[in-house]
Each structure stands twice: as structure tokens, then as C-alpha cells.
Amino acid sequence: MNEELKKISVDRYTWYNAPRNVKVTPLRFFYPKNQEDIAKIIQYAEGQNRPLRVRAVGSGHSYSEAAVGKDCLLNMKQMDKAWKTPKEKLHTKHVDKDLVTTQAGMVLKKLIRALDKMDLGMPNLGVIDFQTISGALMTGTHGTGISKPAIPDMVRAIRLVGNEGKFYQIEPSDGISDPAKHDQQKHGELIQNDDQFYSAVLSFGAMGIVYELILEVLPQYWLKEKRYLMKWSELEAQLKDGRFMEKVRKVDFVSCRVNPYEVKGDHRCTILEQEILPKVYKGWAARRRSNLTAILGNFEFLIESTIQKMNQLRKAKNIGKTLNLSMWASQIFGYEGKSQQVLLDSSVSIARYGISSEFAFNADPHKIVEVITSIFDLAKENAEKGDLYQSSHIPIRFVPATKVYLSSAYKRDTVYIDVPLLYGTKADLEILQRYQKMMVDELGAIPHWGKHNKRLYLRQDVIQNHFEKIDTWMEVRAERDKKGTFLNDFIVQLGLAKEPQQMKKSSPNV
């Protein structure tokens, strides 16, 4: 390895994901500063007698093994700038859009701040802002809102470094760039093709190392939020008679939280509604509003740590009551704030720490009822037979249909049902695996790529049968990565690609 690459790398470095359920010590851990560094790393890796693999990590906030790379692992965090996308190179029909170019390693928190300075806001956010933009993209990170895009649906162009260190810019067929004005020298070949784009945009780093993205964002906006309690019997009735889905379609951002435990004959639920305000606040008014959530947010945090302690102290039987208290404390009426304040402050703060599995279903209200009542049954069974407890409420979120090939929301409005557990929850992984078995095998769920989803290693058939465009995705992947440089065990174990050895054995033409 040359001195230049030595200077931006270390060996014997053990990388852990943030929840610390996944770790790896790669041959070499790199800190690239720009796309040229990435290109040199790929050339070095592919140039070895036994070629090495190259993988990138973001903030390590995936509970799955998506980011693991055993040869050359790249920490992207030094590539953390964002700027307004210059209009000159755009096709005339796209010049009016609010486009921002962001480097791949930009953490969402920093990106949101940079956007705010430009008077821009993200169209949607998940519950935390610790992820990098490329990491969040690569596993299909989403928030809630049946008409509000998940991260992959905000992307208009993806720039990556592929085999031999070549640069590519990939866009949909009707892409934002004017091919006649594309800077090939700087950004390599421009590919405007739906199959390529909708495959690459959610690909776990298996089609190359992303170095920049162009996102379509919004002029900064304000939201008003209310969070109120409802009994499950009432929510169930509203789901069955269509009233709840009407609300989900009418209100900008809607989500629910359900207590998996019955207390006094019913399960408590919290409903969150956030609506875009037709006005923006400036100066003192803006500051005053943000103080309110800080206080309420802290209150919920205290309850969160109480639940955690109870779980450790074998007093977990009371967890249903404590969850009820936490939900009661998190009620909010008429809180107003800038987009990111409301979207993040209202997050499922109870799920900030710990581990979770999340499951996608068609956004059919009857399915929601079936899944939630099955969760009640399993939570009860775990408690009665094993004295094991679910340490958080169950969040329910809504995501619009998308064209992204490996999104679990491909071509269907989707509901995501999450099973988060706090750190220290007794038998956390076993509880999650019991949920995964029930959800995947019995209820037809598609697990979130970035959440704990090991059950899928045993159920490749679920992936093969569910994703209509899986063959196209695999063809595009093979074309983008002819050398197998960007593979890892996660992708192979999911059945999304074959090891080159397997490919040779099974197909004499490869």
C-alpha cells in the first residue's frame, strides 16, 4: 500500500455499530476525504492478487449486518458538506426545484442545520438524526406520512465510485441533468435510466461507494403538532370503519404508538398528528415554541429510564403501567415549530436506545388490526411463559408507494410496525427473533433492511417472492459491480447476489 493510502487509514481497528450488536475488524479502516481517495482505495483493493472488498459505513445505526466489511472499510464522516445545487447544469424543466448537493458522509443533524441556513427543510425525517445521508438512503430510512417521501424518494441523483475507481452519476430516465452540460471529467459517466436509478438508490453499498447525492428538499416550513391518547378498542373501531385511514390521508404526518400490554381492560394508544402551517415564524416567537418541547421531551426521557431500570430489576411486570404513564406524559396540544424540530422532537424517544425489528405491510387497516392483536398475544405469551417483557410501545408509521425497487413500499402504500426494545431488556434478541418469526412466517411481513432482520437469512424466498423487480436489481448490481468488489456477507446471505465462486459453479457463462 502506498504512503498516501496509509496516511488515511489504520489497521487493527474494531468497528462496532451504534447499538453494538454488530462488530468487525477489517484488514484496513479508511477515512477518505474526497472521491479521489475513494477511487484510489478501490484501485488498491481490486489490484491485489486476491482482490479485496470495499464497503462503506455511515453512523453504524443499522441493527442489521448491512454495513459489515471485512477487507477495506470506509468511514465516510469526513465528507460532510452540503450546498445548493448549481442550476447551470440542470435540464430547464428542473431548474425551479429546491435541489441540494450533499456529500455522502453528512450526518442528518448537520445537513438539517445547513438546510435551515439556506431556508430549506427536509420533506420528512425518521425518529433520529444521527445517521449519515448515504447510510440512511442505502437501507431505505423513512419517517411517517402517507404522502411524505422516505429518504430514497428525496434523491434526484446519486454519484458513486465503482469498479476501477470510475465515477458515475445515476439519475432516473427523466433526470434533472442536461446531458449536454454534464461535467464528465468531474462526475464521470451520466446514466439516466430508471432501472439503474431505482436499483442503485437503495442498494446497501453493493453498487459502489456513494460520494455525493442531489436531494430535492422544500422551502423551510413550520408544523403544528398534537399528541393525544386513545384506547385501542376505539382505534381498532376507527381502523375497521375507515375513519382512521381517512385521517392518515388528510393530515400531513400521522403516526401511532400502542402499549402492547393491557391495563384495566384496554391498551393505551397515542396518536400523533402534524400539519404543515401556512405561515413561518421568525425571531422570538420561533425560540419560545422550541422551549416547550424541550421540557416535555425531558419528562418522557425520565420515564424511559424508569422503564429501563424496572426491566433490569425484575420488576418488569409493571411495565404496561409505566408505558401508560410515559404515553400520558407525552401528550401535546398545539405545539408549533420548524419542520425538523417538530418531526424530531415528537419522535419515538423511547426508541432512541436499544434494538429493534421493524416490519412493512400493505397499509390496509384490517391488516394493522391483525398485526397489532398478534403482537398483544405474543407479548402476553412471552410474559406468561418466560417472564420476558417488551420494554417499549409499538410505533405504527405510514409511507407512500414508491418506485424504488428494493423498498418495502414498492408500488404500495405501506404501514411500518416497529418492535423497539430498550438497552438491557432481558432476552432482547430472543424476543426480536420471536417477533420476526411470527411477522415473516405467519403474517407476511417484509422486514426493514436496517433493523434487526436475521430471520431473512433463512427466508430468502420471502425476498424473491415479494420484490417484483428483484431480478432487475440483481442484474443492475452485477453490471455495476462486475468484480464483486462491493459485496458483503449480508447481501449474499439475503440471496441478493452470489459469491463469484458460486456464480462460476452454477453458470458456465459467468
Ligand SMILES: Cc1cc2nc3c(=O)[nH]c(=O)nc-3n(C[C@H](O)[C@H](O)[C@H](O)COP(=O)(O)OP(=O)(O)OC[C@H]3O[C@@H](n4cnc5c(N)ncnc54)[C@H](O)[C@@H]3O)c2cc1C
Ligand atoms: C435509534 C435508531 C432509530 C432509528 N430510526 C429509524 C427511523 O425512524 N426510520 C427508519 O427507517 N430507520 C430508522 N433507523 C434505522 C437507520 O436509519 C438505518 O439503519 C440507516 O441505514 C442508518 O444509517 P447510518 O448512517 O448509520 O448507516 P450504516 O448503518 O452505517 O450503513 C447502512 C448501509 O449504508 C451503506 N453505506 C453507508 N454509507 C455509504 C456510502 N457512502 N456508499 C455506499 N454505501 C454506504 C452501508 O454499507 C450499509 O449497507 C434507526 C436506527 C436507530 C439505531
